[in-house]
Amino acid sequence: MPMILNDEQNMLKDSAKDFCTNNAPIAQLRKLRDEDNADGFDRDTWKQMVELGWAGIPWKEDFGGLDFGYKGLGVVTEETGRTLTASPLYATVWVGGTAINVGGTDEQKSSLLPEVAGGSLLLALALEEGPRHNPYGIETKAEAKGGDFVINGKKTFVLDGNVADKLIVVARTSGKPGDRNGLTLFLVDRTAKGVEVTRTKMADSRNAANISLSGVTVSKDDVLGDVDKGADVLDATLDVARIGLAAELLGSAQEAYERTIEYLKERVQFGVPIGSFQGLKHRAADMFCEVELCKSVVLDALSALDEGRSAEDIAKAASLAKAKVGETFTLVSREAVQMHGGIGMTDEFDIGFFMKRAAVAEQTFGDLIFHRNRYGELEGY
């Protein structure tokens, strides 16, 4: 049954919950932020996550993975969302690893995916060029020169771009910005000549970077997928990435919501707990329904990946999940601050972290407006 977890998935989820609560709570993110940590994540914690097998969950055993499916990765990621854990799990596994898994040759997969699973290779997808998600609006150019390609352009909002060992750069080999055809994906070392990385500090304290590429030379062996047909790999990767993000945000939304409900029971004003006021009760009950709906769309989307549904069905499930969960987390995190009142406005109290995360995550790989429109187009209206 696709909409419920089996025993193994439940066990994995429970152990992930324990791990995140004990080893990577929100206090860790706060500390990384306050210490202005250069990596933006805790390397020891990442090492432990890798030891638990998390970086290899979806890959086939031939490629060093556990072959445990995206539903398995999803339940783990949901728990990291509850604790707002900053780690390479998203950019490296959900996004970069998936791109290699989808578009890589057997040779690329055999050499790179075991390194991903082993935690020694960090990845980042260098896609966006403007402030709003626009996957085909690529101006960065890659020109063939002999057997090589020379890349020139600027990328922005590259998640984990400041720590990745390899970048997956989306560049244009033909056509004009906005064309789906003519895109090509390249594997580029972050330290290669001509690559300049500038970390951009975001409101959610997670890693992102601007990257400039000037005359960066790569060989044809570094192409991921086919030249000019990069959108095939990109689209499939982005849908997996959106589903993974929805899974993470489902955890964050639930946590922010549960903390708020607890607060409504504790906080006394006018001599009674504020949760006894109907003006708050009804909003709380309505949010409960929305969160329940989010659980369903995420489970369906994760199942779509593991069942190998058609690309179009996966795309619908991905846009549905990102739109619905993004919207709900936005609602819940804003209501969380409002219902916490003055204390919700303070940096000392954790609830604000959820709102900041929601705002940045909403801009990641398409916001509500983007996915609403895309869902409509995919449905034919």
Add this chain to the structure above:
Amino acid sequence: MSDAVADFRADVEDWISEALPSALQGREMGPAGNGPKRTDSDSQKWFDACYERGFTVPNWPRAYGGAELDKARHQVLREVFRAHGAPQPLGGMGVTMIGPTLLEHGNDEQKERHLPKIANGEIRWCQGYSEPSAGSDLASLRTKAEDKGDFYLVNGQKIWTSGAQYADWIFCLVRTNPDVPKHDGISFLLFSMHDPGVSVKPIVLINGTSPFCEVFFTDVKVPKRDLVGQENKGWTVAKRLLQHERSSLSGLGGGPRADEQGSLVDVARQYLGVDEQGRVADPSLRRELIDHQIRSRAFALTQRRSHEENQAGDVPTFATSIFKYYSSETRKRRYELQLRMMGTQGVGWEGDSFSDDELALTRTWLRSKSGTIAGGSTEVQLNIIAKRVLGLPD
């Protein structure tokens, strides 16, 4: 699936391809047990065929006219009905509400007397719950039943009684003790709508139809054998029945519900046109349409999840409250949206300037307003979720 269940499916497939008149495929036929008696022969033929197999009440015991299907076979039956576009043969409050309640709370004599006549469509039931001053606060009801030895003497008034003008019997909440807290003095009675002292007056609604009535009781004599459960303990029975009602209102317990999804998209295309890419031409209404479709899809997936949890034995005890709230709000919004899409053609009342569908929409839009009021209003549902699920204080 086990072999036995697969055999059952094959058997039902064979049966339905014989039994279902082709004219009824994909149609709703206004099931028996609900509203005026049916007259067309196809519907009767289909009903009889279902009744013969116990499929008017598939999960009830054979002794009461059912087929005693377990969960797996009941699900198979629903799937086969859906696949063939077969209409539900039997609806109404007999099969959806009082029947399941009697199975749990009725005594053997009551079950034997009432259930077979629900299964065969002979007796139509109505629900005597709401009163003029007991709507959302149902337990404050005042219709009184006095103990007169071997019968109760009932006096009072009910309102919003669906289908009372067609009903043969009523299940009715009455006050048997006025001197205790309100929940502790209520009893649950069954009696005939044809009894002396019962009178019915239909209420004309804002859409011009009369699905509800006022019902007046003047010295109605109800034999004590038709008290369900114990005297003054009727509230327990009443609440259980409300759960059956909510699950049928949200489309959980019943069979196939007409799919309203596709048609709203068709309405948008027809009234708003499409651009070169095939998108609905009006961007704001298109946005609202997609939001509605996303909401509906997410809700449908949640119903499926709840169903799977049920089958796996994880009973989602609070699901019914959520579903009633969410499905009625979604349906209400759907008609608001359709109204906006159709512009002036959506607000016609009568006459040749409007198509039949357009006139029907006006009435349906108005009627849809009751979905978030009846059966526990939206506000009551939210209170229930806040209290029972979230544990927020009173």
